[in-house]
Amino acid sequence: xxxxxxxxxxxxxxxxxxxxxxxxxxxxxxxxxxxxxxxxxxxxxxxxxxxxxxxxxxxxxxxxxxxxxxxxxxxxxxxxxxxxxxxxxxxxxxxxxxxxxxxxxxxxxxxxxxxxxxxxxxxxxxxxxxxxxxxxxxxxxxxxxxxxxxxxxxxxxxxxxxxxxxxxxxxxxxxxxxxxxxxxxxxxxxxxxxxxxxxxxxxxxxxxxxxxxxxxxxxxxxxxxxxxx
Amino acid sequence: xxxxxxxxxxxxxxxxxxxxxxxxxxxxxxxxxxxxxxxxxxxxxxxxxxxxxxxxxxxxxxxxxxxxxxxxxxxxxxxx
Numbered sequence: 001x002x003x004x005x006x007x008x009x010x011x012x013x014x015x016x017x018x019x020x021x022x023x024x025x026x027x028x029x030x031x032x033x034x035x036x037x038x039x040x041x042x043x044x045x046x047x048x049x050x051x052x053x054x055x056x057x058x059x060x061x062x063x064x065x066x067x068x069x070x071x072x073x074x075x076x077x078x079x080x081x082x083x084x085x086x087x088x089x090x091x092x093x094x095x096x097x098x099x100x101x102x103x104x105x106x107x108x109x110x111x112x113x114x115x116x117x118x119x120x121x122x123x124x125x126x127x128x129x130x131x132x133x134x135x136x137x138x139x140x141x142x143x144x145x146x147x148x149x150x151x152x153x154x155x156x157x158x159x160x161x162x163x164x165x166x167x168x169x170x171x172x173x174x175x176x177x178x179x180x181x182x183x184x185x186x187x188x189x190x191x192x193x194x195x196x197x198x199x200x201x202x203x204x205x206x207x208x209x210x211x212x213x214x215x216x217x218x219x220x221x222x223x224x225x226x227x228x229x
Numbered sequence: 230x231x232x233x234x235x236x237x238x239x240x241x242x243x244x245x246x247x248x249x250x251x252x253x254x255x256x257x258x259x260x261x262x263x264x265x266x267x268x269x270x271x272x273x274x275x276x277x278x279x280x281x282x283x284x285x286x287x288x289x290x291x292x293x294x295x296x297x298x299x300x301x302x303x304x305x306x307x308x309x
Contacts, residue, residue, distance in 0.1 A: 102297055
């Protein structure tokens with residue numbers, strides 16, 4: 001699998017995700033700058049990393065969503081290419097129209113940085129195929145605007161089409177009070193596009209790929225992708 | 230030509246920031262505050278003198294970037 005990671009001004013998790021991709025695919029990802037006009041030829045997967053692109057000015061991801069490179073990313077997605085947006089990358093995906101809905105300020109108004117359990121809500125995607133549906137994984141979150149929201153029609157479509165990839169939960173997989181850190185509707189932590197090739201998620205699987213970092217539950221996502229192409 | 234674009238949250242969209250401001254105003258003892266919803270104001274200078282063109286440009290600006298129309302409305306005012 002050929003991968004490319006885009007750096008916007010203010011991205012800060014690009015090295016983390018490059019490390020995770022290298023570990024899973026055995027090949028170093030291409031580093032692509034936001035002002036570039038095209039992706040390296042043969043790119044299978046584009047990753048929009050976490051961070052604070054453009055200082056979160058206007059709305060998180062709003063300005064990066066219109067960066068030069070996003071025209072190429074949209075074309076890549078339209079061709080059926082894989083796109084993964086993590087944290088600020090997810091915010092960029094919704095602002096650029098590649099995924100529906102929006103990420104609002106956390107319900108509690110605080111920036112939350114902590115370990116977080118997720119329930120794998122679907123195994124039916126090339127991002128989650130090596131996990132089991134219902135499996136609980138431990139990753140981390142670090143965001144101030146992760147409160148996913150969309151109109152009723154969109155939420156119904158996401159649920160009916162099995163497009164919720166991950167939900168926030170407790171360590172035992174339950175989703176009772178306190179499991180959801182930011183107020184997201186239906187405890188949504190990550191969603192897929194209609195063709196299941198674009199995934200946006202607030203949590204950081206790329207930070208849980210080494211025992212020394214507290215766990216390796218994030219590896220499954222990158223290994224699933226590596227298997228796909 | 231000068232204009233102002235005001236972006237506000239749609240009715241029914243939760244506004245935790247507005248709620249926090251409302252709480253702070255009440256805590257400060259400012260009397261008579263019933264509720265607060267916050268938004269954004271953009272003061273924009275245009276090179277055109279044609280009000281129709283200006284309105285068109287500002288609507289594009291609002292739709293493409295200034296507002297996220299999933300949750301926000303915007304209003305365009307041309308001042309001179």
